Amino acid sequence: MTVGKPTSPDEPALEATVRRGVFWRLLSLQASWNDQRMQNLGLLACLAPWLNRQELSSQQVRSCCRRYFGYFNTNPYLAGFVVGGLLRLEHARAAGRPVSERDVSGFRDTLARVCGALGDQILWLGLRPGVMLLACGLAALGRWQLVLALVALVTLAQLWLRWRSLAMGFRLGADVVDVLSRPLWRQAVIWSRRVGLSLTGLLIGVYFASGFELGETVGTGRFLGLTLLGFALPALVRQKTSAEAQLLLSLPFVWLLVVATA
Amino acid sequence: MNAPVGGGGLESVLWWAGLALLGALVALDEHSLVQSWFGQPLPAAVLAGALAGQPQAGLASGLLLQLAVIGNLPVGASYRLDTGSAAVGMTAGAVLAGWSAPAGLLARSTWTAPASWQLGWLLVCMAAASLLGGVLVQGEQRTHLRWMLSGYRSVRDGDLRRLEQLHGRCLWLTGLRGAVLTLVWAQVSLWLWPVAAAGMPEPARAALAWLPLLVPALAAGTLLERFGYRPGWPLVAASAVTGFVVVSFLV
Numbered sequence: 001m002t003v004g005k006p007t008s009p010d011e012p013a014l015e016a017t018v019r020r021g022v023f024w025r026l027l028s029l030q031a032s033w034n035d036q037r038m039q040n041l042g043l044l045a046c047l048a049p050w051l052n053r054q055e056l057s058s059q060q061v062r063s064c065c066r067r068y069f070g071y072f073n074t075n076p077y078l079a080g081f082v083v084g085g086l087l088r089l090e091h092a093r094a095a096g097r098p099v100s101e102r103d104v105s106g107f108r109d110t111l112a113r114v115c116g117a118l119g120d121q122i123l124w125l126g127l128r129p130g131v132m133l134l135a136c137g138l139a140a141l142g143r144w145q146l147v148l149a150l151v152a153l154v155t156l157a158q159l160w161l162r163w164r165s166l167a168m169g170f171r172l173g174a175d176v177v178d179v180l181s182r183p184l185w186r187q188a189v190i191w192s193r194r195v196g197l198s199l200t201g202l203l204i205g206v207y208f209a210s211g212f213e214l215g216e217t218v219g220t221g222r223f224l225g226l227t228l229l230g231f232a233l234p235a236l237v238r239q240k241t242s243a244e245a246q247l248l249l250s251l252p253f254v255w256l257l258v259v260a261t262a
Numbered sequence: 263m264n265a266p267v268g269g270g271g272l273e274s275v276l277w278w279a280g281l282a283l284l285g286a287l288v289a290l291d292e293h294s295l296v297q298s299w300f301g302q303p304l305p306a307a308v309l310a311g312a313l314a315g316q317p318q319a320g321l322a323s324g325l326l327l328q329l330a331v332i333g334n335l336p337v338g339a340s341y342r343l344d345t346g347s348a349a350v351g352m353t354a355g356a357v358l359a360g361w362s363a364p365a366g367l368l369a370r371s372t373w374t375a376p377a378s379w380q381l382g383w384l385l386v387c388m389a390a391a392s393l394l395g396g397v398l399v400q401g402e403q404r405t406h407l408r409w410m411l412s413g414y415r416s417v418r419d420g421d422l423r424r425l426e427q428l429h430g431r432c433l434w435l436t437g438l439r440g441a442v443l444t445l446v447w448a449q450v451s452l453w454l455w456p457v458a459a460a461g462m463p464e465p466a467r468a469a470l471a472w473l474p475l476l477v478p479a480l481a482a483g484t485l486l487e488r489f490g491y492r493p494g495w496p497l498v499a500a501s502a503v504t505g506f507v508v509v510s511f512l513v
């Protein structure tokens with residue numbers, strides 16, 4: 001495997017200690033998230049192991065801090081591509097190659113947006129609800145060990161992705177954009193969405209089957225009322241109210257329903 | 263590990279320290295560190311239940327809260343709640359107060375037993391705790407902003423160490439918030455449980471008893487709202503029929 005290692009004598013290698021240092025910090029990229037510049041402090045913390053390793057003048061470090069102190073926001077799971085690519089560009093700059101500050105900022109902003117959009121679509125809106133619905137299915141069967149095993153498996157997969165993306169970003173530098181423009185990513189967005197939709201459908205089917213199963217215990221009118229309320233509430237509030245608030249908001253309606261169908 | 267049964271002693275102190283540590287790790291995992299999804303309500307509640315000696319209790323409370331908040335995104339500006347600490351603290355507190363998980367969510371006894379309102383009550387407590395904890399999360403983010411701006415000095419003097427320390431401080435703050443809130447919610451749950459059991463009015467019990475049945479519909483409604491109703495309806499319909507058939511005729 002050549003990822004992270006130079007494929008030719010001219011290519012620089014990311015030292016193992018630096019790679020490990022950057023990787024660990026990459027896991028806490030969002031720790032200092034703030035409304036104004038989002039993950040800027042996290043990004044600087046990620047770059048610190050590499051910057052500390054270089055023999056940079058005080059002026060170069062200041063310039064680097066200034067460059068990365070601005071707005072930065074991306075998806076934490078795909079941030080390795082951005083950070084790896086930035087390290088490669090900084091490496092080239094330090095070696096005296098013609099890479100301007102504007103090139104670096106342009107690369108950072110563009111790639112951060114791409115990774116942010118891809119990561120949000122694939123991971124937050126597709127995979128996370130899908131995996132958690134699957135975990136809920138296992139929980140409904142009473143298998144708590146399997147719930148934890150599933151989450152552990154997903155954790156290992158995302159750690160592998162982060163480790164590998166960091167190395168790939170460094171190896172490819174600005175060319176990492178080509179990797180992210182492959183149709184595979186578009187397919188991943190489509191498939192993660194399909195998985196999410198299928199599991200949502202399964203949830204609906206299981207819910208109705210359980211409602212029928214509980215039959216007289218619940219009462220048809222009460223069950224249909226609860227179903228209607230559950231489906232209507234998110235559509236009415238349209239993501240303007242948190243799920244917790246929706247739940248509390250629904251309590252008086254449930255009470256009214258119980259009274260009406262008693 | 264079993265929950266401490268009254269009194270003080272080293273075992274009790276260690277148990278509470280373990281709960282605080284779990285709360286800290288869950289809060290960190292939710293948004294700041296690794297984001298492995300162990301900080302999601304279901305696995306977090308299972309871990310809390312296991313710590314209290316009843317993983318099945320965590321399974322019941324975590325499953326419902328997970329479904330309720332399935333549409334929440336732990337992404338930057340959307341992150342304004344604290345479900346992890348709420349799930350861990352409230353579940354552990356409820357188990358300590360003597361709550362036993364129902365045999366199964368699909369069992370008739372879950373809905374007809376005199377104590378059927380307790381699961382709904384726990385769900386309401388967790389939702390309220392998450393909303394209240396969210397106020398602290400917002401305060402924490404404002405503190406991050408202040409610290410980040412104080413790091414501007416490094417742009418002038420090139421002191422990278424200061425920036426790293428500020429970032430590390432943010433991590434500690436999140437861990438501290440998680441630990442403290444978890445302990446607070448566990449104590450609140452411990453205190454509220456007998457009060458609710460003794461004084462909960464009958465109409466409220468009736469509403470709470472049926473609240474958990476609303477949650478799957480709420481989750482499905484939220485997900486359809488997120489994915490969009492029109493584009494995937496054939497897939498949703500086919501999966502719904504499959505789920506219905508499998509549960510009705512095969513399970």
